[in-house]
Amino acid sequence: MTLAHLALQRVVVRMLYDAAFRQAVYEAPYAALAGVDLTPEERAAVVRPDPRAFATDPYRRPRALRSLLEEYPVSAWLAATATGDVRTLDAFFSSAFFHDCIQQRGSLAHAFGIYLERGARSGEIQDPRVSWTAVLEGAIAALRRRRLNPRRQLDATPLDAAARLSDTVDTSAKIELSARHALVTVAGGTAHLFQQARLHLANRGRDIVQALLATDAAPAPAGLAHFRIDETEPETLLLERLPGTGSEVTVEAPNPGLAALLALAVAGTSLQALYDEATKHDATPEEAPDIVADLVLDGLLVLSPPEDVSSVDSPSAAED
Amino acid sequence: MSFRERLQRLPVLGIGVSTEYGAGDAPHALDPLALRATHPRFAAFLEIGIETEKGLDAHARVWAADGGPTTYHFLDVNLDDPEDFDPDWLNDVRDYAAVIRPAWLCGDAGLWHFGKRERGHMLLLPPVLNDDAATAMADGIRALRDATGFEVFPENPPGQVFIGDLHLLEFFARVCDRADTGMLLDCAHLGIYQRMTGHTPLDGLADFPCERIVEMHVAGGTVRQHDEFEFVEDDHHTRVLPPTWEIFEAAAARATHLKAVVFECERNASERVVPGFERIAAVLDGAGRTDVAGTGVGR
Numbered sequence: 001m002t003l004a005h006l007a008l009q010r011v012v013v014r015m016l017y018d019a020a021f022r023q024a025v026y027e028a029p030y031a032a033l034a035g036v037d038l039t040p041e042e043r044a045a046v047v048r049p050d051p052r053a054f055a056t057d058p059y060r061r062p063r064a065l066r067s068l069l070e071e072y073p074v075s076a077w078l079a080a081t082a083t084g085d086v087r088t089l090d091a092f093f094s095s096a097f098f099h100d101c102i103q104q105r106g107s108l109a110h111a112f113g114i115y116l117e118r119g120a121r122s123g124e125i126q127d128p129r130v131s132w133t134a135v136l137e138g139a140i141a142a143l144r145r146r147r148l149n150p151r152r153q154l155d156a157t158p159l160d161a162a163a164r165l166s167d168t169v170d171t172s173a174k175i176e177l178s179a180r181h182a183l184v185t186v187a188g189g190t191a192h193l194f195q196q197a198r199l200h201l202a203n204r205g206r207d208i209v210q211a212l213l214a215t216d217a218a219p220a221p222a223g224l225a226h227f228r229i230d231e232t233e234p235e236t237l238l239l240e241r242l243p244g245t246g247s248e249v250t251v252e253a254p255n256p257g258l259a260a261l262l263a264l265a266v267a268g269t270s271l272q273a274l275y276d277e278a279t280k281h282d283a284t285p286e287e288a289p290d291i292v293a294d295l296v297l298d299g300l301l302v303l304s305p306p307e308d309v310s311s312v313d314s315p316s317a318a319e320d
Numbered sequence: 321m322s323f324r325e326r327l328q329r330l331p332v333l334g335i336g337v338s339t340e341y342g343a344g345d346a347p348h349a350l351d352p353l354a355l356r357a358t359h360p361r362f363a364a365f366l367e368i369g370i371e372t373e374k375g376l377d378a379h380a381r382v383w384a385a386d387g388g389p390t391t392y393h394f395l396d397v398n399l400d401d402p403e404d405f406d407p408d409w410l411n412d413v414r415d416y417a418a419v420i421r422p423a424w425l426c427g428d429a430g431l432w433h434f435g436k437r438e439r440g441h442m443l444l445l446p447p448v449l450n451d452d453a454a455t456a457m458a459d460g461i462r463a464l465r466d467a468t469g470f471e472v473f474p475e476n477p478p479g480q481v482f483i484g485d486l487h488l489l490e491f492f493a494r495v496c497d498r499a500d501t502g503m504l505l506d507c508a509h510l511g512i513y514q515r516m517t518g519h520t521p522l523d524g525l526a527d528f529p530c531e532r533i534v535e536m537h538v539a540g541g542t543v544r545q546h547d548e549f550e551f552v553e554d555d556h557h558t559r560v561l562p563p564t565w566e567i568f569e570a571a572a573a574r575a576t577h578l579k580a581v582v583f584e585c586e587r588n589a590s591e592r593v594v595p596g597f598e599r600i601a602a603v604l605d606g607a608g609r610t611d612v613a614g615t616g617v618g619r
Contacts, residue, residue, distance in 0.1 A: 005453035006401060012445065012483055013434050045450075045483050052549035053480045053516065105403070105435045145438070147408045 008042050010103050015046070015054050017061060017093045017102075026051055036103065061093050068092070068112045069209045071141045074197040075116045075133040077212055081225075082126040086212050089116075109145075113138030129229050132190040133197075136237065136251070139184035143239050144247040148179055171272035175292070177265045178302050180241045188233035191253050196224055238262065257281030261292070265301055274301075323500045323532075326471065330534070331423055333365040333389055333580035334614045335600055338537075340369030340395065340586070344379035348589045352383060355590050361614035362597035365389035367582050368420055369427075371396045372412035373437075376419060384420040391535070391580065392417055392470070394427035396437055399460035399474060400453050409437060410467050417468060423580075425470045426504045426535060429457055429495070430477035446477045446513075449484025449491045458498030465501070473534055475504035478512050478554040488513045489524035493532075502534035505571055508541055508584075511563035512552045521563035522570050530574035538568050538600055539584035556584045558592045565599070572607040581612060 011033060015022040024032040029043040038046075069076050069086065080086035092098055092115045101111035113134050120130035177183070204211035236259040242248045254262065257278070264277050275288035283291055295301045337352050344351065356363035368380045368390055376384075384390060394413070398404045417425070431445040447453050457474065465472045476492055484491070488510065496503050514521050540557035541564070543550060552561065572578065583600055585593040604613035 002452050003402075003456065005448040005450060005456065008448050008483060009431055009445070010434065012448075012481060013431070013443070016445075016481070041485075045485065049481050049483070049516075050549060052547050053551070056480045056544070056546045056549065056551050058546070102434050107435055107438060109438065 013102050071109045072137045073208045075130050078127045078130045079125045109141045132187045135186050140249045143182045143241050172270045175301050176268045182239045185234050185236045188230040188235045191237050193227040332611050336365035336582050338367040338582050338584050341374040341377045343586045346587050350586050367391045367393050369393045369395050390420045390422045392422035392425045396432050399429045400456040426473040428477035429474035446479035449486040454494040457495050461499035473502045473504045475506050476509050478509045480551050487524045489528045496532045503532045504535040505533045506537040507567040508539040508564045521566045531576050533575035535580040537582050558588050
């Protein structure tokens with residue numbers, strides 16, 4: 001048994017979403033499907049149905065775009081301000097990012113973030129700020145998708161963890177950032193721009209995507225247009241996925257000392273290393289254990305090693 | 321234990337209705353509990369469509385808490401993709417199954433999502449109809465059965481694009497044989513397939529092992545046109561198309577192990593759905609399946 005049928009199935013998905021690709025496959029299957037491991041019979045099978053059968057659902061792309069706008073509202077809005085209409089982002093479904101994502105079994109939300117980031121960097125999306133808001137929103141999307149293990153005792157009961165920590169004499173004990181949190185490093189000013197843009201969109205109505213799709217939603221208020229981001233002054237942001245059945249994620253900018261401690265904990269580190277780091281940021285050796293214990297108490301750090309990767313620096317690294 | 325032996329332990333559920341998360345909250349939606357109160361024979365069980373990301377809505381929980389019989393209809397697994405059976409998803413399935421206590425698991429054996437399981441896809445494409453895919457799907461069914469302890473019955477999905485060298489019924493005959501399992505035959509979906517591929521409604525049915533059919537679905541559809549291309553939309557309307565009835569009547573007569581029939585009409589008001597249920601019951605009566613029809617003990 002082979003899994004060739006999965007490659008074939010993915011080609012069908014690409015043909016359903018992209019009329020130009022579909023036409024290319026019908027006209028020249030070998031050329032259009034170069035790089036996809038299909039037999040001649042499978043290539044022939046793809047073009048056997050009436051091509052119009054692929055196009056019976058005209059809302060397929062708008063529906064999928066709507067889901068993606070929910071994940072990247074600020075980036076989409078800034079991009080729409082530059083292009084004049086958020087619907088231009090529909091071009092994602094004709095891009096190499098989309099096709100690679102489908103054929104390689106990737107995450108669509110992740111691929112859309114890369115599309116926005118690269119588009120802004122290349123100038124195709126004429127607002128360079130989008131490259132950084134896309135990084136931030138990509139990290140939020142990844143954290144939202146992260147599986148949290150409710151059975152992980154110390155993640156769920158920080159009070160117990162703090163109590164254990166206070167009794168711990170072994171400073172080699174391993175500490176990590178909680179799976180409910182992530183750090184992301186972006187250009188300076190990104191968080192402020194993100195928060196203000198979110199506020200602006202929220203003020204336009206309860207349904208943020210509806211606000212984006214409204215014809216008059218694209219123009220940015222003059223105040224927001226002046227927000228600048230500074231790539232020479234990067235900022236590290238702390239993301240927290242709130243407890244409960246929803247997947248709301250908050251964004252805050254920790255002070256440099258806290259950011260340094262949490263960054264150390266992302267990959268897992270010892271208690272002693274955290275104490276040492278704290279002392280580099282004006283804590284006394286006596287204060288350092290209390291500072292770390294407080295972070296455990298707050299649920300930011302956990303004693304047991306989480307299974308999830310907790311640092312996300314760009315959509316490229318954000319796949320969960 | 322063989323499928324035939326395992327089959328003996330499964331209950332006859334009768335005629336039921338289906339729901340999925342939020343369906344009961346739609347305007348003029350069918351209220352399964354109300355239908356059970358007025359027409360108990362037509363709401364003998366509830367087929368609950370579950371996307372683990374969304375879980376169970378209040379209607380499903382109330383039904384289950386009331387002790388109503390259920391089946392678990394999955395909406396989020398690509399049975400032919402070995403990567404789709406991750407432990408977290410399996411844990412979720414087991415957790416929800418513990419709540420609703422289904423008689424079995426079932427669901428469309430197609431592509432529910434591309435890539436990793438994510439919200440918002442709800443794609444549902446038919447499988448590639450070739451031998452490799454049949455083997456992979458059978459493996460997936462066995463894996464899910466082993467992991468959950470429930471029987472898993474694949475359903476032929478709807479679609480407009482069908483790829484592969486096998487007739488859909490031949491494909492599912494191979495799947496059922498290799499997984500040693502039963503089948504959920506969706507008569508409306510089969511009608512769509514036959515129409516899209518230029519077959520008559522009953523083509524291939526004579527050679528299909530109908531004794532594998534444990535459950536059947538009947539649903540309405542609407543003929544639509546796009547770019548002068550005619551197709552059937554599987555919209556679960558109460559208007560059941562003639563080919564669907566033709567398939568149901570033919571399959572019911574030969575489905576010796578049939579235990580359940582769902583009239584998929586969850587977004588329609590109760591007064592509009594009763595005629596459809598009555599016709600289903602009449603067909604089952606005519607086929608001697610009074611146990612499934614709810615009118616007798618059957619054969």
